[in-house]
Amino acid sequence: MEGEEKYTIGYLIKNIGTKKSHQIIKKGVIEMTHNAKQAHNGKLPNYDAIVIGAGFSGLYMLHRLREAGCSVQVYEAGSDVGGTWYWNRYPGARCDIESMYYNYTFSEELLGEWNWSSRYAAQPEILNYIHFVADKFDLRRNIQFNTRVTTASYDEKSNHWSIHTNNGLNVTAKYLITALGCLSAANKPNFDGIVRFKGEIYHTGDWPHEKVNFKGKRVGVIGTGSSGVQAIPVIAKEADQLTVFQRTPQYSTPAHNHSIDEKVIKETWTNYHELRKFMQASIHGIPDIPRDKSALEDEIGERQLNYEKAWNNGGLFTLMYCYNDIVANEAANETASEFIRSKIKEIVDNPDIAEKLMPSYHYATKRPIIDTDYFETYNRNNVSLVDLKTTPIKEVTPIGVRTTEAEHELDVIVFATGFDAITGPLFNMDIRGKDGVTLKDKWAGGADIKTYLGIAASGFPNLFMITGPESPSVLSNMIVSIEQHVEWIADCIDYLGKNKIEKIEAKVEAEASWKKHCMEVAQYTLLPKADSWYMGANIEGKPRGSLVYMGGVGQYRQICEDVAIKGYEGFSMEHIPEVSN
Numbered sequence: 001m002e003g004e005e006k007y008t009i010g011y012l013i014k015n016i017g018t019k020k021s022h023q024i025i026k027k028g029v030i031e032m033t034h035n036a037k038q039a040h041n042g043k044l045p046n047y048d049a050i051v052i053g054a055g056f057s058g059l060y061m062l063h064r065l066r067e068a069g070c071s072v073q074v075y076e077a078g079s080d081v082g083g084t085w086y087w088n089r090y091p092g093a094r095c096d097i098e099s100m101y102y103n104y105t106f107s108e109e110l111l112g113e114w115n116w117s118s119r120y121a122a123q124p125e126i127l128n129y130i131h132f133v134a135d136k137f138d139l140r141r142n143i144q145f146n147t148r149v150t151t152a153s154y155d156e157k158s159n160h161w162s163i164h165t166n167n168g169l170n171v172t173a174k175y176l177i178t179a180l181g182c183l184s185a186a187n188k189p190n191f192d193g194i195v196r197f198k199g200e201i202y203h204t205g206d207w208p209h210e211k212v213n214f215k216g217k218r219v220g221v222i223g224t225g226s227s228g229v230q231a232i233p234v235i236a237k238e239a240d241q242l243t244v245f246q247r248t249p250q251y252s253t254p255a256h257n258h259s260i261d262e263k264v265i266k267e268t269w270t271n272y273h274e275l276r277k278f279m280q281a282s283i284h285g286i287p288d289i290p291r292d293k294s295a296l297e298d299e300i301g302e303r304q305l306n307y308e309k310a311w312n313n314g315g316l317f318t319l320m321y322c323y324n325d326i327v328a329n330e331a332a333n334e335t336a337s338e339f340i341r342s343k344i345k346e347i348v349d350n351p352d353i354a355e356k357l358m359p360s361y362h363y364a365t366k367r368p369i370i371d372t373d374y375f376e377t378y379n380r381n382n383v384s385l386v387d388l389k390t391t392p393i394k395e396v397t398p399i400g401v402r403t404t405e406a407e408h409e410l411d412v413i414v415f416a417t418g419f420d421a422i423t424g425p426l427f428n429m430d431i432r433g434k435d436g437v438t439l440k441d442k443w444a445g446g447a448d449i450k451t452y453l454g455i456a457a458s459g460f461p462n463l464f465m466i467t468g469p470e471s472p473s474v475l476s477n478m479i480v481s482i483e484q485h486v487e488w489i490a491d492c493i494d495y496l497g498k499n500k501i502e503k504i505e506a507k508v509e510a511e512a513s514w515k516k517h518c519m520e521v522a523q524y525t526l527l528p529k530a531d532s533w534y535m536g537a538n539i540e541g542k543p544r545g546s547l548v549y550m551g552g553v554g555q556y557r558q559i560c561e562d563v564a565i566k567g568y569e570g571f572s573m574e575h576i577p578e579v580s581n
C-alpha cells in the first residue's frame with residue numbers, strides 16, 4: 001500500500017490542522033482510540049494492534065477491533081485476502097465442513113446476503129465469499145499485502161511490539177495478534193536430488209494462480225491426506241498417467257456433495273440463531289453431536305446398518321457420530337475402521353491394490369477425510385499406486401522419483417505432503433518476548449509447548465494467538481473456533497482499555513494447569529496414539545506432542561468465558577500509571 005507508513009501519529013502531529021491530515025482521519029486510515037492516545041513512557045505505538053494474516057481469522061479480528069475504535073494494521077504475505085483459501089488452489093480443493101456452517105456467523109446481514117451453491121463449497125467459491133466479506137466491510141484499506149512479517153519483538157520499556165517485515169517496514173503496536181492459520185507452513189520434503197528434477201514441481205498448499213496443465217503428462221502425487229485425496233481423482237481424469245506415492249493409507253468416506261436449493265439456504269439462515277448456539281456448544285463446531293451409545297452396545301447387524309446409513313449420507317463426522325466412543329475405545333473404533341476397510345475392498349477391483357489402500361491405525365485419530373471417487377480412481381487404468389512403506393523414496397532423479405524398487409518417470413511432481421502444523425507458522429517468524437526469548441526457545445522447539453488457553457503465553461505480554469497451540473482449532477469447524485477466539489480477544493482488549501490496563505500476560509501457573517488439563521483430556525481419546533500432524537508426527541525431527549485441545553469447542557468456550565468473567569483469571573495485569581500534569 002503506497003504511502004501507508006507516512007500516515008502515522010508522527011505524520012499527523014506534524015501536519016496537524018492541514019487539509020491532508022483531516023482527509024486521512026476522515027478516511028479512517030488512522031482510527032485512534034483513547035487507549036492508543038495514552039502516552040506510554042511518552043512514546044506512542046503506530047497502532048493499537050497489528051494482526052498478522054488476512055485469512056478468516058485476521059479479517060474478522062480487523063473488523064472487530066476497528067468497530068471497537070482501535071487502530072489496526074494487518075500484514076499479509078499473499079497478494080490478497082483469503083489465507084488457506086488463497087494458497088490452496090489445487091484441483092479438487094473443497095471444504096470438508098458443510099458450506100452452510102462454514103461461514104461467518106457474527107452478522108445476520110452477511111448471512112442473508114450469501115448463497116452457497118453446493119453442500120461442500122469448492123475453493124474458488126470460498127475465496128469469492130472471503131472477497132465478498134472484505135468488500136462489504138471495506139477491510140482491505142487496513143491490510144498491507146505482499147508483506148511477510150519476519151520478526152516481532154516485545155520491548156519491555158515501552159510495552160510495545162516492534163514488527164519488521166521482508167520489505168523493510170518497521171512498525172510498533174501495543175498488541176500483537178497472530179492470525180497465521182494452523183496449516184499455512186507447507187511441508188516440502190527435501191528429497192535427495194530434488195533440485196535436479198527437470199519437470200514441474202508443485203505443492204498443494206502453495207499452488208499457482210494459473211491453471212496447471214496435466215494433459216498428456218505423467219504426474220506423480222506424493223501424499224494421500226485430505227489434499228491428495230481431493231486432488232488425485234481430478235488429476236487422474238486429465239493426466240496421461242498418474243502415480244500415487246502413498247506413505248500411510250487413509251480412511252476416507254464419501255462426501256456425497258450436491259447442489260443446495262436456494263429455499264433450503266433461506267430456511268437455514270432463518271433458523272441460524274439457534275444453529276449458531278448449538279454449534280458453539282457442540283464438540284466440533286457443527287450442528288450435530290454423537291449418538292449417546294457405545295458401538296459395542298449394538299448387535300453387529302444393527303451397527304452395520306448404522307454405518308451403512310452414515311456412509312450413504314456422507315459428512316466429515318457422520319460415521320464417527322454413529323456412536324459416542326469411536327475415538328475413545330479401541331474395540332469400538334475397530335468396528336468403524338473395519339467397516340471402512342470392507343468398503344475399500346468392495347470398491348477397488350484389484351485386491352492387491354485394495355490391500356495396500358487399507359489403513360491400520362485407529363479411524364479418526366488422524367483428520368478424517370471425505371472424498372469424491374477417491375478409491376474408485378484406483379480402478380482407472382492410467383492410475384498406479386506405490387506403497388512407500390514397503391518401497392520408500394530414495395531420491396528424485398532428473399526424470400522422476402526413484403524408490404528402493406524402481407524409477408518412476410514423471411513430467412510433474414505434486415507434493416500433497418501437508419504442513420508443519422500449528423507451531424510451524426509461529427516458528428517461521430522470529431517472535432521474541434521478554435528478555436529477547438523466542439517463542440521457539442520458550443517451547444523448546446515444540447517439545448514443551450506451554451500456552452494459556454492456546455491464546456497467550458507467559459513471557460509474551462500483549463500477544464494473542466488466534467487458534468494457537470492447545471486450542472480446539474483444527475479439531476473443529478475452524479470458523480466457529482476463529483469467531484470465538486476473535487470475540488474473546490476483542491472483549492479482552494476492550495476490558496483492558498476500560499480498566500486502564502496497559503499490560504496483560506499469562507501467568508506461569510495458569511499455563512501449567514492448562515497444559516495439565518489438555519493432557520488429561522487427551523488421555524480420554526485415542527488421538528495421541530496416532531502418527532498424525534495433530535501430534536506433530538508428520539514432520540521429520542518435529543517433537544511429538546499434542547498440538548490441540550481435545551475437550552471440544554463447547555467446553556473450551558465455557559472455560560474461556562469463565563476466565564473472562566473472573567476478571568481474566570490466570571493473567572497478570574499492569575495498570576497505566578497516572579500521568580501528572
Ligand code: N01
Pocket residue numbers: 094095096097183187189204222223224225226227228229230246247248367388416417418419474533537538
Ligand atoms: O496434509 P496431511 P494435507 N514422504 O498431512 C504424506 C486440512 N485440509 O494437506 O500420513 C512421503 O494430511 C503423509 O503421509 P503420513 C485438513 O485438516 C482440509 O492432505 O504422514 N509422504 C500424508 O499422506 C487436513 O488434515 C481440506 O505418513 C509424505 C500426506 O503426505 C490438513 O489440511 C483439504 C511425506 C500429507 O497429508 C492437511 O491435509 C485439504 C514424505 N516425506 C486439507 N511427508 C478440506 O477441507 C508427508 N507425506 C477438505
